[in-house]
Amino acid sequence: MGMNKGRIGLRTKLMCSYLALIVLATALIGYFSYLNATRIVEEQIGETYKQALRQAAINITYRLEEIENVSEQILMNPQLQAILKRERSGYGDTPTVEMLADFRVLMDIIRNLENNRNLFRIRLYVSGDSLYSNEQNNIFRMEDLDPEWKRQVSESGGRLLWRSTYEQEYLPWNRYKVVSLYRNVIDWSDLNSALAVVAIDMKEEVFNDVFEQVNFSENGALFVYNDDKRITSVTSSAGAVFDESDVMREIRQAERSADMPIVRYKGTDYFTIFQQVEYAGWEIAALVPVHEIRAKSYVIGEYTGYVGILVVLLATVPAVLLSNRLTQGLRTLVHHMQEFKKGNYGGPIRVTGNDEISGLQAQYNSMILRISELVDTVYEMGLRKQAAELAALESQIKPHFLYNTLDTMKWMAVKIKAEPIVTLVDSLSKFFRLGLNRGQELTSVAKELQHVQAFMNIQDIRYAGKLRCYFEVDSGLLSCRMTKLILQPIVENAVLHGIQQKEDASGTIRIRIFPDRDHLVFDVIDDGVGISRAQADRLLQDDRGRGYGLRNVNQRIRLYYGESYGLECHSKPAAGTVIRIRLPKAPYERDGRESLYQ
Incomplete structure (x- = not known):
């Protein structure tokens, strides 16, 4: 078919439109399917993590309550009360049998309580200056307590104070990361007086053991904090990338109204899952990379894409057949018009069908008949125009030669003073000049x-x-x-x-x-x-x-x-x-x- 170069045919347009609709429909279905799959996957994985974190919170609560029970036993022990009162009063200048007996009883009480598997060490800071107050393993002088924590314990009014993970030195020259509970040991006879300060240490490994039971992300992190103050944290093998202060700031700024708010840290998006610990206002925050949770939905998206491509390929065959069927009459009409353009008038088109295209074919046949009549008319008028132009052309032959000749005749007549001839030649020159009108x-x-x-x-x-x-x-x-x-x-x-x-x-x-x-x-x-x-x-x-x-x-x-x-x-x-x-x-x-x- 003699289509102009670069012009897109109607058949191609119909086929492309049909395929575009199929591609658009497939893309929309795939897109919304992907979004729905992503939402379902996120909800399922998020619920799995939440269940694991709830269990971890229960286990942490159990261990913290055990530590609190140990502190209660220390505070409520009457032997310990009596020993601490004597130690505060002093044993005199020389060791006595009573001081040694008190030391043995005191150490027995502490060692019996340290048998708890969740407890690592009990440190007792006493008020007096007895010999055993410088034992430096379980018993310390009050001056050895960090001044800041000494102040906080003094102002606590008997409340429990938890200290987040830090390194504590133990004999002989060992350092461990621990989480500690600090309490005042109150004198029963004078509730406004403190006999000592007890610090009960838990190794950070206790929390790690709890979180190891959680099927956690390979690239995420867990943070346990109290009133925006970090207690401890557990990270994956990639945990070195987490700066604790920056992460805590992102956690505090997270949008809590969302089910799993997304925070951005060092260019990576993380889902944040929160879980309250039913003990002293503690909370667990789990950071899980978004791409890790959505990895399964990506697979679903790939399969949806493959299905969409297959649908488009299968739809191409009916698109070609349908476009051929719809444009057959038009292509025939265009072919006849191209032939007519070349001068091959031919005969009328055979009108088929009873649709808009057949109407165009009938109009084309009428147009061809009318054009043939007009061509004959225009041809006849062209012949007339050529004759008129030829007559005008004949009147313009060598106008400059004629003007020069007439001008010469005029001046010759002027010389001999033949006024009628001058007027005649001048009028004749003007007659020709105005008649030719410069073409x-x-x-x-x-x-x-x-x-x-x-x-x-x-x-x-x-x-x-x-x-x-x-x-x-x-x-x-x-x-x-x-x-x-x-x-x-x-x-x-x-x-x-x-x-x-x-x-x-x-x-x-x-x-x-x-x-x-x-x-x-x-x-x-x-x-x-x-x-x-x-x-x-x-x-x-x-x-x-x-x-x-x-x-x-x-x-x-x-x-x-x-x-x-x-x-x-x-x-x-x-x-x-x-x-x-x-x-x-x-x-x-x-x-x-x-x-x-x-």
Whole structure:
């Protein structure tokens, strides 16, 4: 099919549109399926983590309560109360049997309590300065307690104080990461007085053991904190990337209204799962990489993409068949139009079906018939136009040579003082110059009247003053546009076939020009012999004799302006003739180069 290069055919457009709809529908289904799958996967994995964290919180609560029970046993032990009172009062300057006995009892109490598997060490900071107060393993002087924690314990009013993970040194030269519970040992006899401060240490490994039971992320982290203060944390093998202070800041800023708020840390998004520990306001925050949870949904997305591609491939076959079916009639129509463009008119198209395409085929057949008729008409008009242009061309042969010759004749006549010859040559030169009009098709009313005046000047000399010519025209119409060589052939016809046929061969020609709405009307009136009405009706169809010039002018006007314009002839024998010319009224363009066919 002879389609223009680079143009996309209707069949291709239909097929692409059909496939685009399939691709769009498949993509939307796949996209929403992926979103739904991602949501379900996130909910399932999130619920799994939450259940594991709930169990971890229960286990942590159990261990913390055990430590608290140990501290209660220390506070409620009457032997310990009595020993600490004696230690505060002092044993004198020399060790006594009583001090040694108290030391043995004190160590027995501490070692019995340290048998708890969740407890690592009990440190007792005493108020006195007995010898055993410098034991430095379980018993310490109050001065050995960190001043800040000493202050906090003093201001606690008997409340439990938990210290987050830190390194504590133990004999012999061992350091362990521990979490500690600090409490005042209150004197029962004076509740405002403290006998000692007890610190119960738990190794950080206790928490690690709890979280190891959680099926946790390979690239995440767990943080246990109290009132925004970190207690301890457990990280994966990639945990070195976590800066605890930065992570705690992100955790505090997380949007708690979301089920699993997302926080960004060092360019990576993490789901945050929170779990309250039912003990002293502690909380667990688990950070799980988003991509790790969504990895399964990515697989679902890949399978959805494969299914979508398969659907598109399967839909291509019916798309091709359907587009071929729908465009068959149009392709046939386009083929005939291409052949018509090449000049192969051929016959009409066989109309098939009863749809819009068959309607186009029927309209095409009607159009071809009409175009064939118009081609014949245009061809005939072209022949007429060529004849008119040839006549105009013949009148323009060697205009410069003619002008120069006439100019030479004029100056020769001037030298011999032959004024009639000067006037004749000057009028003839102006006649030809205005008639040729520099090869332009349009002229103004003023120039056309000058052309007639030049013609009449020549005729006046020729016929010894027997001819008279008058112009009646509004000065506002002189600038209107018209086709050249319209008035002079009519005036010449009036002279030759009207006035010259009278016995005295004398007469008058009047030219009137006036507007008629959007038209410009010219009346050429002579007082010649006139003709009958039958002769007047045949005058514009006569291609020889008197009517040849009028017929030529009439054809030119209709060729240029259309069938509604042209000449009218009104005549009466022995009275004269009126030739009326009707043209469109339009202002004259100075350059005069626009085409008459615009």
